[in-house]
Amino acid sequence: MHPVIPYLIAAVLFGLGVYGVLTRRNAVLLLMAVELLLNAVNLVFVTADATVQAVLPASGQVFALFVIVLAAAEVGVGLALILALYRRRASIAVDEIRLEEEVVEEGVTA
Amino acid sequence: MTSADVLLVALGAVAVGAAFRVVRTPHLVRAGLWLVVTLGAVAGVYLVVAAELVAWVQILLYVGAVVVLLLFAVMLTRAPIGASADLDRPGWAGALVGAGAGLGLGALLVDAYRWHRVPAPVPGTAERLGSELFQHWVLPFEVLSVLLLAALVGAIVISRPERAES
Numbered sequence: 001m002h003p004v005i006p007y008l009i010a011a012v013l014f015g016l017g018v019y020g021v022l023t024r025r026n027a028v029l030l031l032m033a034v035e036l037l038l039n040a041v042n043l044v045f046v047t048a049d050a051t052v053q054a055v056l057p058a059s060g061q062v063f064a065l066f067v068i069v070l071a072a073a074e075v076g077v078g079l080a081l082i083l084a085l086y087r088r089r090a091s092i093a094v095d096e097i098r099l100e101e102e103v104v105e106e107g108v109t110a
Numbered sequence: 111m112t113s114a115d116v117l118l119v120a121l122g123a124v125a126v127g128a129a130f131r132v133v134r135t136p137h138l139v140r141a142g143l144w145l146v147v148t149l150g151a152v153a154g155v156y157l158v159v160a161a162e163l164v165a166w167v168q169i170l171l172y173v174g175a176v177v178v179l180l181l182f183a184v185m186l187t188r189a190p191i192g193a194s195a196d197l198d199r200p201g202w203a204g205a206l207v208g209a210g211a212g213l214g215l216g217a218l219l220v221d222a223y224r225w226h227r228v229p230a231p232v233p234g235t236a237e238r239l240g241s242e243l244f245q246h247w248v249l250p251f252e253v254l255s256v257l258l259l260a261a262l263v264g265a266i267v268i269s270r271p272e273r274a275e276s
Contacts, residue, residue, distance in 0.1 A: 001230050006155055008174065009122035013129055013148075015212015017196040020133035022204030026197050027182045028138065032145050036129050039152050042164075049158040060241040064164045065243070068171050069254055073261035075176050079183045080265040083188040087185045089187045095199060 003051040006043055014040035027092040029081045031075060035037045114230060118157050125151035136193040140179050149173050160231040165241050 003063050012035055022105025042064045049060025128147035135141050148174045156165035243251060 001118075001159070001228055002209050002223075003228055004220055004223040004225065005115060005118040005122060006159060007223060007246060008185065008216055009118075009125060009155065011216035011219055012126050012212050013152075014215055015208045015210075016126070017208075018131045018132050018211045019204050019208025023133065023197050023198050023205055026138065026189075026190070028180060028187065029133075029141055029197060031183070032132055032141055032180060035145065035172070035180075036132065038115075038147065041153060041174075041241065043152060046156055046161045046164055047159055050161065051228045054240065056246050058239050059246070061161050061164050061239055062243050062247050064161070065167060065239075066247075066250060066254060068164075068167055069258065072143055072176060073169055073258055075179050076265045077261050077268070080268040082183055083186055083269050088189075093196075 001051075003047055006047040009039045010047070011041065013037075013062055025093045026056050027078075027085065027094050029077050030094060031082075033094055034074070035071060081095035112230075113213060114158055116222050121151045121154040121158065136195065136197055138184050138189040138194065138197070139181065139191075142177055142184060145180070146173055160233045162233065163236045205216070236260070 001005075012078050017036035020036060021030060024033060026031050035082060041089045045064045045067070047060075049058060049064075082092055085097070089096070113212050124150050128144045128151065131144040132148060135144060150170060151167045153168040153173075156162075156168060
C-alpha cells in the first residue's frame with residue numbers, strides 16, 4: 001500500500017473544505033464545508049495510524065473516533081445557533097450578520 | 111500498484127469529485143446528498159486501510175446522524191427548492207486560499223512520503239481498538255461524554271423560544 005494516496009486525498013479534501021468555508025454564504029453550507037475539513041483531518045489520523053509505528057498502537061483511530069464525536073456535538077450546537085439566527089433575522093446568510101447593531105438592539109429592549 | 115492502491119485511487123476520486131460538488135452546487139439539498147457520497151467514500155478508504163470500526167462509526171454517525179441534522183436545518187430554514195444564485199460570495203479570495211491550502215498540504219505530504227510502500231496493515235478488530243481506548247485514553251473519553259452533555263444542554267437552551275422570559 002502506498003500511503004501517499006490517502007494523504008493526497010486528505011489534502012485535496014482539506015483544500016476544498018477551506019474553499020467552501022470561505023466562499024459559501026449560507027450557514028448550513030458552511031457547516032457542510034466544515035465537515036469536509038474534519039473528514040480530511042480524520043483521514044490523515046487513520047492513515048498515519050496504519051503506516052507509522054506509534055508508541056501507542058491504534059491511537060490514530062482513537063483520535064479519529066474522538067473527532068467524529070466532536071463533529072456530532074458541533075453540528076448539534078451549530079444547528080441550534082442557525083435556527084436562533086433564522087428566527088431573529090429570517091435569513092441565514094453569514095455575511096449579513098451585523099454584530100454591533102445587535103448589541104444596541106438588546107440594550108433598547110432591556 | 112496493488113489492488114489496495116487501485117481501490118484507494120477509485121474511492122479517492124469519488125470522494126474528491128463529490129466534495130467538489132458539495133462546495134460548488136447551487137442546490138442546497140443536493141449539497142447535503144453529495145456530502146453523503148463524500149463521507150461514504152471516505153469510509154471506504156478507512157476500510158481499505160484496515161480501520162473497520164472507524165469506518166462503521168463514520169457511516170453510523172456521519173451519514174446517519176450528521177447529514178440528517180444538516181438536512182433538517184435546510185428544511186427548517188425554509189430553503190428554496192431548486193437552484194439559488196446567491197449561495198456563493200463573489201471573488202477569487204476563497205478559491206486562492208483553498209487551492210493554496212490544498213496544494214501546500216499535498217506538496218508537504220508528497221515530499222514526506224514519496225512513493226514509499228508500507229506493508230498492508232493488519233485488519234484491526236474492535237477489540238484491539240476498545241482495549242486501547244479504555245487503557246490509555248480513558249480520561250479524554252470521559253471528558254468527551256461531559257462535553258456531549260454540555261452540547262446537548264446548550265443546544266436546547268439556545269433553540270428554546272424566548273417568550274419564557276416575559
